[in-house]
Amino acid sequence: MTNIIVAFPKQDIARNIKKILMQNGYHVNAVCTTGAQALQSAGELGGGIIVCGYRFVDMMYTELHEYLPAQFEMLLVASPANCGIRDVENLVCLSTPLKVTELLQTMEMMDYTITRRKKKARQSPKQRTEEETALIQEAKALLMERNNLSEEEAHRYMQKRSMDNGTGMVETAQMILSLLT
16 A cells, blocks of 8 residues: 655645545545655655645745655645646646546556556566675586586576575575585
């Protein structure tokens, strides 16, 4: 479930948007009236969507956007004059007067984008440290020397053993080194 922060300088507007979102199945984690409160809530949550207005007593939306954690998307609700085309990453703008259907469709789209980004990050391969890479290279060199294999054949052998045993390449390299040395 995506974390949602609603931040507007006027408490009644924030409560109304929270009510709309909650009636439609969204969980609102925090309601804030200042940019500082929104940033504090965002820091505690780590990622999600912040639905906010254009201007707060302590900052403009641009400052809030700049200081938000990278995992946050911003939905700016502002007048058409303040909602001009902005080429800013992780910022979506809805102009007032706000239609409930537009708000919900935009929230759905942003939620989908965040979910897809998280899924993609989980699926991307982890970067190996220099020590892990050196360990794999050492195991390959040992296989090449002992079994008279090319580097590609040694790599394929390690991949196959890794898949067959349900272990990672680094763990397979460690097993090969412990068995052959």
